[in-house]
Amino acid sequence: MEELNLEQPIEKVLNKLESWYEGVIAMLPNMAVAILVFILFLVLAKLSQKLFVKLFKKASKNKALESLFGTITYYTVLGIGLFIILGVLQLQTAVTSLLAGVGVIGLALGFAFQDIAANFVSGIILAFRKPYHIGDIVQVNGIMGTVARTNLRVTVLKTFQGQENYVPNKEVLANPIENFSILGERRIDLAVGVSYGDDLDKVEKLVSDTISELEGVIRKDDMIFDYEEFGSSSINFNIRFWIKFPNQPGFLAMRNKAIKAIKSAFDANDITIPFPIRTLDFGIKGGETLSQMRLNMKENSNETNES
Incomplete structure (x- = not known):
């Protein structure tokens, strides 16, 4: 039986370890x-x-x-x-x-992760541009609400109905942003109609004075009254006035006050807000009136009985 020669492998290992040692040193x-x-x-x-x-x-x-x-x-x-x-x-x-x-x-x-990256980069851009702040009332991509919080991926809007909407920052950056809070003011536009028999100058003065006296109306010199059109049953006009926003009273409360005040002023001054009236005339058929049609029907009935 031939003996194993271990000297050569051991020598190679030792040489390798020695070279490593020297290298470490x-x-x-x-x-x-x-x-x-x-x-x-x-x-x-x-x-x-x-x-x-x-x-x-x-x-x-x-x-x-x-x-x-x-x-x-x-x-x-x-x-x-x-x-x-x-x-x-x-x-x-x-x-x-x-x-x-x-x-x-x-x-x-x-x-x-290109969508995540796009939202991330958009979040960075929005953080530097600052088109809104926490608590601002904004409208983004058809969603209106208060900015609840933001991060590098989404902007969270709390709607007036009490829901939270998570809008990706990519969509925020790509769509128009309406900020209702940044200027601290908002205009209310009311459309009203009066009857054709009312004095238009009197109506204009009465409405302008009524709105000017409301508490919460600002920039009274910038209030706009304009007659818009001859409607089917009324002459229609718009009254446009400014309020502080989003301070209280809010937009809806001020609009409600304005409508009630205009209605009360019209009632006190015998001014009519007309409503559409539809007249149905069943008497027109072949050029005959309803009364003539009844007379002809009666005569035809008599002739039939005689025969």
Whole structure:
């Protein structure tokens, strides 16, 4: 039986371990430098994050963006330190592979989460543009309500019916935004009709005076009264006036007060708000009136009885 020769494999293993040992000893200075670089960039990342947050607070009060960009700044500085450390350790191949891997992963994530990315970027843009604030009354994409809260993905609107609507930031940015709170005022447009027999100058003065005396009406010199058309049963006009908004009394309450005040003023001054009247005439058939038709029917009936 032939004896196994273990000397050669053992010698190879020992040589390999020796080469590794020598390599580690040779790399000790680089490793020490790498550790120092890591500590340096760890401190630098923390300082950069604090500095960015301090500067960001001067530009925006958005806490979500503040936290997001602070974290991005922190890990960006750490990432730069990581690449420098790999270079110090002479791991250029690892650096190249790492950069390629990051690029591929970023591309794949971009395609997989493009809607999320679009909402995310839109949220960042909205945070800087500030078209509305928490508590503002806005209308976005046909949805009207109070801005309850926002984040980097959605804007939450609480409607006047008590429901919450989650509007993606991409749609908010792509559609017109009506902000009813930013100017602090709103105009109420009321359409009213009076009868053809009323004095139009009297109606105009009465309505203008009535609205001007209402508590809550502002910019009284900018109030607009205009006759619009000759309607089927009335002469129609519009009265347009301004109120504070969204302060109380609100839009609906002021509109309600205005309608009641105009009706009371018309009643007190014998001014009529007409309503459509439809007259049905069953007597027209072949040029004969209803009474003539009845007479002809009676004569025909008598002739039939005689025969």
